Amino acid sequence: AVRAFDPWPGNWFEHHGERIKVLQARSEEGKDNGTNNAGVVMDDRPSIACGSGVLVLERLQRAGRKPQDALEFMLGYSFNIGETLT
16 A cells, blocks of 8 residues: 555655655554554564554655654654554
8 A cells, every 4th residue: 555655745754843755664554553543563573453454564764854764763753552643
């Protein structure tokens, strides 16, 4: 699904008033996400609960910054496990 919207309109979410682009992600279908709430941050990979399975964010970009692999991104930014992304 991420590739379907690349390059336009793009994939993004807002977190604390900042738009974060999702440049690459992978789906882990069939994996129990432990919640029925789509958009919930499950761990520090970061993995996001979906209606069915999990979306693992692999490459992200903050506004005005360079694209980063998720591990590098998470060194300077964090999500709270259990919070819901919009």
